[in-house]
Amino acid sequence: MDYADDRDELNELMQVRRDKLQDLYDLGIDPFGEKFERTHTAQEIIDGFDNLENEETKISGRIMSMRTHGKASFADLMDHTGRIQLYFRVNSLGEEGYALLQKLDIGDILGITGKIFRTRRGEISVEVLDLKFLSKSLRPLPEKWHGLKDVDLRYRQRYVDLIVNPGVREVFETRSKIIQSMRSFLSDRGYFEVETPTLHVIAGGASARPFTTHHNALDMDLYLRIAPELYLKRLLVGGFDRVFEIGKMFRNEGISTKHNPEFTMCELYMAYGDASDMMKITEEIYAHIAQELVGSTKIVFQGQEIDLTPPWPRKPMLDAIEEYSGVDLRGLDDSQARQVAKEKGLQVEPNALYSQILDEFFDVFVEPNLIQPIFITDHPVEVSPLAKRKKDNPSLTDRFEPFIVTWEVANGFTELNDPIDQEQRFRQQVAQRDLGDDEAHMMDEDYIRALEHGMPPAGGLGIGIDRMVMLFTDSPSIRDVLLFPHMRPRS
RNA sequence: GAGCCAUUAGCUCAGUCGGUAGAGCACCUGACUUUUAAUCAGGGCGUCCCGCGUUCGAAUCGCGGAUGGCUCACCA
Numbered sequence: 001m002d003y004a005d006d007r008d009e010l011n012e013l014m015q016v017r018r019d020k021l022q023d024l025y026d027l028g029i030d031p032f033g034e035k036f037e038r039t040h041t042a043q044e045i046i047d048g049f050d051n052l053e054n055e056e057t058k059i060s061g062r063i064m065s066m067r068t069h070g071k072a073s074f075a076d077l078m079d080h081t082g083r084i085q086l087y088f089r090v091n092s093l094g095e096e097g098y099a100l101l102q103k104l105d106i107g108d109i110l111g112i113t114g115k116i117f118r119t120r121r122g123e124i125s126v127e128v129l130d131l132k133f134l135s136k137s138l139r140p141l142p143e144k145w146h147g148l149k150d151v152d153l154r155y156r157q158r159y160v161d162l163i164v165n166p167g168v169r170e171v172f173e174t175r176s177k178i179i180q181s182m183r184s185f186l187s188d189r190g191y192f193e194v195e196t197p198t199l200h201v202i203a204g205g206a207s208a209r210p211f212t213t214h215h216n217a218l219d220m221d222l223y224l225r226i227a228p229e230l231y232l233k234r235l236l237v238g239g240f241d242r243v244f245e246i247g248k249m250f251r252n253e254g255i256s257t258k259h260n261p262e263f264t265m266c267e268l269y270m271a272y273g274d275a276s277d278m279m280k281i282t283e284e285i286y287a288h289i290a291q292e293l294v295g296s297t298k299i300v301f302q303g304q305e306i307d308l309t310p311p312w313p314r315k316p317m318l319d320a321i322e323e324y325s326g327v328d329l330r331g332l333d334d335s336q337a338r339q340v341a342k343e344k345g346l347q348v349e350p351n352a353l354y355s356q357i358l359d360e361f362f363d364v365f366v367e368p369n370l371i372q373p374i375f376i377t378d379h380p381v382e383v384s385p386l387a388k389r390k391k392d393n394p395s396l397t398d399r400f401e402p403f404i405v406t407w408e409v410a411n412g413f414t415e416l417n418d419p420i421d422q423e424q425r426f427r428q429q430v431a432q433r434d435l436g437d438d439e440a441h442m443m444d445e446d447y448i449r450a451l452e453h454g455m456p457p458a459g460g461l462g463i464g465i466d467r468m469v470m471l472f473t474d475s476p477s478i479r480d481v482l483l484f485p486h487m488r489p490r491s
Numbered sequence: 492g493a494g495c496c497a498u499u500a501g502c503u504c505a506g507u508c509g510g511u512a513g514a515g516c517a518c519c520u521g522a523c524u525u526u527u528a529a530u531c532a533g534g535g536c537g538u539c540c541c542g543c544g545u546u547c548g549a550a551u552c553g554c555g556g557a558u559g560g561c562u563c564a565c566c567a
Contacts, residue, residue, distance in 0.1 A: 012536055013501055013518055065527080072524035089524065106517080120525045143502040143516045145528055150502085152559045164502090208566070253566050254492080263567070401567095408567060439566085464567050477560095490558060 036111035043081035107137030196231035205229030387413035412461035419451035
């Protein structure tokens, strides 16, 4: 087999690497070696140097830079813990062994057997006694100093981004820690982790357009779930006391710095509880994770200090609107609300509903001001079809949304457990659907049936994991916290 | 979906008035046995995002398209 083939289609840099590959084969060396058992990681050698000096070690990783000096050379080897310097000397490797360096490229993955020592300049290093090619790299890496900056390439070729931009790995390590931390937090409090279907016959539990797919054997269309809510509450009917699920949701909507078509949410439900329990747990989870990650409940996001220390203030939506817009929307009907909105310079559809105008007021006047954590509560019943009405005002619900740095980071409420009210709410949603609102709920007869068996009063909460990770990793774009964010295919 | 901006060597970027493309890193050749953005000498590398047009001549101007970024709209 001629590994230096296809020369016409390769640029010079790749041709050179193919030639070296062929040279290795000619020398009887497998450039794509086998299992290599390391004894230390780079970080272990650096941390444990005092006890390891002059010891033999086996380490593996990728060559990230080389400095050759005639009969002695230096290279940096990177593994998942960090970098360590390699020192090659013709005296220790012999003429033949040392000559192999000519076949070495930045990006090659090596298995090194060597001796741990410190150079004259003080750098902890490994003097190479034997090197094995574990994988020859046939493509050049981006430049050592500037790395890979082109965000398009960074997302499309995340593997390269991860190799050359060390901060990227940290973000995803933090993401993993956050999810682990959330799991143990909930599990420690008696929450039981479950998995519910992602293929739904009825896409319910949120107001969003679903993705549609098709089951061939059953010859039926199915939806990718927009929320796990209705299944999790069926489990409360079934007798589970506290449940949670962490998983992907799919919503067929726009892509932005805060939206990806698939995103991760944690939903949890507490039987015999209510919204106030959920607000408490929201604050506690955020504070707990902050404490674990940075050892403080104060964090910095994009240069702003955010104080996550509980308790967070709570403010009814209508109070917040009055505070920031100066307008009291309480008790208005649809047309009065439209009139007030026009006076404040908002764009309103000619037949906009009161609840929609409320939403618009909130988005324009309130949201941009919500930097520090705050719970906005008491949403109108029309936009909260699964939440229980407030006892003292049946047009509002016992619902809350926490905001941090102007983002809605979660959504929770006291769950509606009255099957008759629920059925009426669904009917209203279906009516809106018929009027062209394709984000309104569909009727879910089986869910009503489940409620008819009796669901305990309960609090429920959904936390957006991606936004939480953005906040804790100081990432301004959701794409920075997704390993492989959605991209249009490149032609 | 709309507006604005970007796309030039493997990577990071220059490119003046429209005159036919440059730097650094990386790469190749040589020197160098403790360097670390190693150094020194020499070298080569381009679908200037794609297509059409204007022009004697287009990386540069015009039109259309692709991809990305930001803002807005929808949403978590």
